[in-house]
Amino acid sequence: xxxxxPLEDWFDERTGWRAAVRAWVNHPAVGGGPWARAxxxxxxxxxGILGLTGVVLMTGYSPSPQGAxxxxxxxxxxxxxxxxxxxxxxWAAQALMVLAALHVLHGAFVAAYRKPGEIGWWLTLAVLGxxxxxxxxxxxxxxxxxxxxxxxVEGNIVGLAxxxxxxLQQMMSGGPELGxxxxxxxxxxxxxxxxxxxxxxxxxxRALALRVAASSAPPATGTVGSRLASGLLLAAAVVxxxxxxxxxxxxxxxxxxxxxxxxxxxxxxxxLMPMFALRKFFHGAMEFWGTxxxxxxxxxxxxxxxxxxxxxxxxxAVLLPVVGIFGGAxxxxxxxxxxxxxxxxxxxxxxxxxxxxxxxAKLSVDGVPPGGALEMVRRDPELHGRDLFDRHCASCHVLGxxxxxxxxxxxxxxxxxxxxxxxxxxxxxxxxxxxxxGPYKGQMPSVDARPKDKPPGExxxxxxxxxxxxxxxxVFLAGQGEPKPASPEADDxxxxxxxxxxxxxxxxxxxxxxxxxxxxxxxxxxxxxxxSFAWIRTQVANPASAETYREKALDEAMKRHMPRFDxxxxxxxxxxxxxxxxxxxxxxxxAP
Amino acid sequence: xxxxSKREPGGRREALKAIAAVGGAVGCASxxxxxxxxVLAPAKGGAEGGRWIKTVPVASLAEGEPKRVAxxxxxxxxxxxxxxxxxxAAWLEKRSDTVLAWSVVCPHLGCAVGRAASGPxxxxxxxxxxxxxxGRRLTGPSPRPLDALPTRIEGGIVxxxxxxxxxxxxxxxxxx
Numbered sequence: 001x002x003x004x005x006p007l008e009d010w011f012d013e014r015t016g017w018r019a020a021v022r023a024w025v026n027h028p029a030v031g032g033g034p035w036a037r038a039x040x041x042x043x044x045x046x047x048g049i050l051g052l053t054g055v056v057l058m059t060g061y062s063p064s065p066q067g068a069x070x071x072x073x074x075x076x077x078x079x080x081x082x083x084x085x086x087x088x089x090x091w092a093a094q095a096l097m098v099l100a101a102l103h104v105l106h107g108a109f110v111a112a113y114r115k116p117g118e119i120g121w122w123l124t125l126a127v128l129g130x131x132x133x134x135x136x137x138x139x140x141x142x143x144x145x146x147x148x149x150x151x152x153v154e155g156n157i158v159g160l161a162x163x164x165x166x167x168l169q170q171m172m173s174g175g176p177e178l179g180x181x182x183x184x185x186x187x188x189x190x191x192x193x194x195x196x197x198x199x200x201x202x203x204x205x206r207a208l209a210l211r212v213a214a215s216s217a218p219p220a221t222g223t224v225g226s227r228l229a230s231g232l233l234l235a236a237a238v239v240x241x242x243x244x245x246x247x248x249x250x251x252x253x254x255x256x257x258x259x260x261x262x263x264x265x266x267x268x269x270x271x272l273m274p275m276f277a278l279r280k281f282f283h284g285a286m287e288f289w290g291t292x293x294x295x296x297x298x299x300x301x302x303x304x305x306x307x308x309x310x311x312x313x314x315x316x317a318v319l320l321p322v323v324g325i326f327g328g329a330x331x332x333x334x335x336x337x338x339x340x341x342x343x344x345x346x347x348x349x350x351x352x353x354x355x356x357x358x359x360x361a362k363l364s365v366d367g368v369p370p371g372g373a374l375e376m377v378r379r380d381p382e383l384h385g386r387d388l389f390d391r392h393c394a395s396c397h398v399l400g401x402x403x404x405x406x407x408x409x410x411x412x413x414x415x416x417x418x419x420x421x422x423x424x425x426x427x428x429x430x431x432x433x434x435x436x437x438g439p440y441k442g443q444m445p446s447v448d449a450r451p452k453d454k455p456p457g458e459x460x461x462x463x464x465x466x467x468x469x470x471x472x473x474x475v476f477l478a479g480q481g482e483p484k485p486a487s488p489e490a491d492d493x494x495x496x497x498x499x500x501x502x503x504x505x506x507x508x509x510x511x512x513x514x515x516x517x518x519x520x521x522x523x524x525x526x527x528x529x530x531x532s533f534a535w536i537r538t539q540v541a542n543p544a545s546a547e548t549y550r551e552k553a554l555d556e557a558m559k560r561h562m563p564r565f566d567x568x569x570x571x572x573x574x575x576x577x578x579x580x581x582x583x584x585x586x587x588x589x590x591a592p
Numbered sequence: 593x594x595x596x597s598k599r600e601p602g603g604r605r606e607a608l609k610a611i612a613a614v615g616g617a618v619g620c621a622s623x624x625x626x627x628x629x630x631v632l633a634p635a636k637g638g639a640e641g642g643r644w645i646k647t648v649p650v651a652s653l654a655e656g657e658p659k660r661v662a663x664x665x666x667x668x669x670x671x672x673x674x675x676x677x678x679x680x681a682a683w684l685e686k687r688s689d690t691v692l693a694w695s696v697v698c699p700h701l702g703c704a705v706g707r708a709a710s711g712p713x714x715x716x717x718x719x720x721x722x723x724x725x726x727g728r729r730l731t732g733p734s735p736r737p738l739d740a741l742p743t744r745i746e747g748g749i750v751x752x753x754x755x756x757x758x759x760x761x762x763x764x765x766x767x768x
Contacts, residue, residue: 065669149703153718156701156759166758166767170635176756176767179669181634261662261678263704265717279719279733287733287760345709349717391660554651563652570664570676 025225030209033110037227038234039103040206043127045235046096047202049242050134053089054191061141063187065180066372068143069257073364073373076254087251091242093135097271100128101326108305108322111315116212118306123205125302130198132271137190139269143183143373145353148258149266151186152178160288177260256356256383257373265349267340274329277336298325359383379572385580388573392565398433399581400588409560410438413581415590417481417531422474424590426464433591439558443523444509447473463505472498473506481531481582502527511546522551531585537578541566642742642755642766645679649748653686658707658714658725660684660696663754682741682752683714685725691745693752694727694738702759705738714738735762 012018030037060079062071075082103124107113113121136154139147155178159169174181268276275291282290301308301321309318340346360377368376377383386402394403396410405412412433415421429444430436445451447463448470454460464470475491476498507516509524517524525548529535539548543562553561565574645663653659662678681696683705694714698705703718712725721732728737742753758765 066672153701153703159758160760167635171632174634174670177669180672181670261681261704263706263717266703267718282733287735345717564649568648568652568661570662570678573662 025223025228027210027224028213029222029224029227030206031213032112032209035106036103036110036112037231039099039106041231041234042238043096043099043103044202045238046092046099046242047198048235049088049092049239050096051195053085053092054195056085057089058191063141063184065143065183065258065374066370068141068183069254069373070364070368070376072142072144072254073361073368076251077361077365083251084246087246087249088242090252091245091249093131093138094270095238095242097128097131097135100124100131104128104302105322105326108302108319111309113306114309115306117208120205120208120212121306122303123201123208125299126201127198127205130194130201134190134194134198135269135271137186137194140183140186141190142254143258144255145258145262145264145357146253146255146267148178148260149264150268150272151182152260153266154268154272157288157291161292162288165288254357254361255353256360257377259374259377263349264353265346270333273333273336277332277339280336298329301325356383379576381576381580381583384573385576385578388569388577389580392569393577393581396438396560396562400584405433405591408437410562411435412591413585414588416585417478417582418586418590419471419474419478421590422477423470426470426473439561440523447505464501469497469501473501474498476502477527477530480527480529481535481586483532511550517550522546523549523553525549531582533578533582536582537574540569540574540578540581541571642753644744644751645754646746647682647684647750647752650686650691650745650750651748653684653691653750655686655688658683658685661750661752663752665754679754680756682754683738684743684750684752691743691750692727693741693743693750695741695755695757697739697756698734698759699736699739699757699764700732700734700760735760736764739764 008018030040032040057075060071060075060082062068072086076086077083107121107124112124136151140151141147151173155169155173158172159165161168170176172182172185173179174183174185267273275295278294279287279291302325305318305322309315340350356377359380359382360373363376363380363383364373369379389397389399390402393399396408397403397413398405398408399413399416414433424431425434426447427449428434428446430441435441435444445463448467449462450460464473472494476495479491479495502510502512506512506527508518509521510516511524511526511528513528514526526535526546535548538545539562542564543549544551544553544564549562552558554564555561569577643665645665647661647663648659660681661684663680663682664676665679667674667677667679681704682693683696685692694705696704696706698716698718698721700716700719700721703716705714705716705721705723707713708715708722713730714723714727715721716732716734719733721734722730723734723738724730726737727740739755739757741755744751756767758767
């Protein structure tokens with residue numbers, strides 16, 4: 001630009017930048033074949049993308065167990081362009097690892113490790129090592145299930161090392177457990193220490209290659225300047241390819257927030273799958289040696305290639321182990337993935353984890369509490385309530401797809417508290433899906449069916465005089481379970497009629513608003529608020545609270561009675577499971 | 593050769609070198625020692641005793657049927673303290689008048705051990721270790737049986753001594 005000339009001159013007089021640029025452009029280009037140069041340029045491009053997107057991601061990341069997942073989910077789902085930046089970072093990192101491996105493989109085939117290339121060769125190996133270390137530390141930063149569990153297992157593998165294992169593991173995890181300090185450490189390594197090492201290694205590698213190029217006679221093919229255009233073109237192609245992959249995959253994966261108490265099927269990052277597969281061959285005391293020795297020997301062989309290869313023409317014998325290392329790693333990884341794909345238990349657990357990841361992502365969009373993403377998950381009925389029901393309730397109760405009707409020993413909760421359920425139950429309380437298979441069998445009489453043990457001719461009056469009355473009671477009781485009666489106002493009269501029948505007839509045994517049980521049975525439940533969220537919460541905490549079921553509910557005589565959960569579950573968990581049960585008993589219908 | 597060094601062969605120059613070396617070393621150490629102590633801090637602190645945690649009433653356990661229970665207590669992670677949260681879980685099983693407890697943490701590499709898909713016993717989904725109904729290893733890479741936790745019964749409530757163990761070793765080594 002002619003207008004800027006005086007300014008350029010001003011700087012040139014003080015810095016000599018024109019001469020420096022000229023010297024760089026005219027410097028002999030790095031030697032090696034076109035493939036070596038192409039891979040080198042692609043590696044440099046990926047490192048550039050990683051640096052740029054990495055700094056951008058840092059501006060929106062919080063390295064703490066409470067903030068990490070939430071900030072990554074926010075970047076991914078809410079913040080403009082977040083998924084794109086994160087996706088580019090993720091895919092450039094995967095590409096860097098593939099390219100670094102290709103660089104090693106190519107170097108082995110063209111004997112780049114021969115004098116004077118030994119140090120350059122070791123630096124090429126170091127690039128692969130640092131790229132993998134970045135993959136491991138970076139994988140932990142989202143603090144999601146995938147990254148957290150992979151790191152826990154990897155930490156324990158490190159812990160297997162003799163003498164220093166336990167110490168090293170604590171250093172990495174920041175204590176006996178992988179926690180806040182472990183995350184901060186991974187972050188410091190990932191964003192500062194390892195990038196400095198990587199750039200240093202790449203710079204040293206290039207400096208050595210340029211030195212070789214400058215001293216070789218005849219001079220290397222072309223100069224830096226003559227290669228600039230093709231290099232830039234290649235860089236642009238790499239960026240476009242990564243962009244296309246990011247678009248197609250919609251960025252990087254994000255699993256549900258890390259939950260140390262979940263049954264997560266832990267798997268390592270893809271580039272460690274060969275080690276995972278290898279593990280299956282070595283058990284017990286052999287484990288550490290088997291699974292460290294094999295990769296150790298492989299790395300050692302690659303590092304010692306300059307000394308193994310003696311130029312006596314037996315290249316095939318030298319290269320065969322190299323092919324074996326890479327081919328073996330790919331084969332092992334494929335075997336492990338195939339094994340997983342055929343393992344129905346794993347496939348099921350993975351599918352469950354995917355559902356949870358999606359649900360957590362959706363929840364996070366509305367905001368994550370300051371206590372962190374795990375707190376968000378633990379307070380959500382769908383994510384955690386269902387899990388709690390499955391673990392603590394489904395061994396006796398059935399609700400939706402949880403619980404086994406064949407093995408159930410307590411009331412079937414499908415449609416529990418709805419008008420249809422209440423009406424059917426009042427008519428025949430001892431049907432198996434009501435009280436027939438539980439401790440309350442025989443306790444509640446039918447409101448309108450003559451008891452079988454009444455001799456014919458003896459006087460018997462039903463508690464409700466007509467089906468319409470029974471319906472009125474059901475409508476009234478169903479309304480007790482709702483925060484606000486949802487049925488139309490026309491039902492108000494019906495409800496009033498139902499309430500009158502309940503007060504007049506049911507309180508002989510039941511309580512209604514704390515009054516009743518004239519016979520002092522201390523058994524039949526409180527009917528005000530029946531099957532409401534608050535009622536369920538109280539019942540789960542203590543079935544003998546008298547605010548739901550009654551003082552006798554935990555008696556020895558009540559075989560297989562419902563246990564108290566207030567010692568077993570935290571108050572927050574009881575809240576969540578009660579909310580889930582309340583919602584789903586209403587969304588399901590009574591089985592015929 | 594400078595005028596000065598001619599006058600003082602060795603003497604002052606050597607002393608200055610020594611002072612610079614000592615000063616440099618002290619300077620570096622006063623930076624390096626606190627930095628190293630800070631970085632190494634989390635590796636400190638060996639095993640301490642376990643914590644006795646209240647779990648469920650004995651009455652809630654069915655004879656011979658393992659039940660997974662949460663171990664709820666305060667949890668400290670560096671600067672955070674969470675009150676009454678799940679620290680971990682244990683499999684509890686009632687056997688006549690005693691209760692057996694096993695940590696759900698797999699002794700192999702620390703995944704969560706679940707019930708076997710069919711029949712009695714336990715199974716780890718990560719590396720396919722399986723254990724029988726008494727926690728003994730049946731198959732897979734686990735180097736030892738499931739980690740049994742001491743229990744006692746107080747006023748009808750099962751108390752479990754919660755303790756973490758180092759993974760992957762043939763013996764139980766407490767950590768944390």
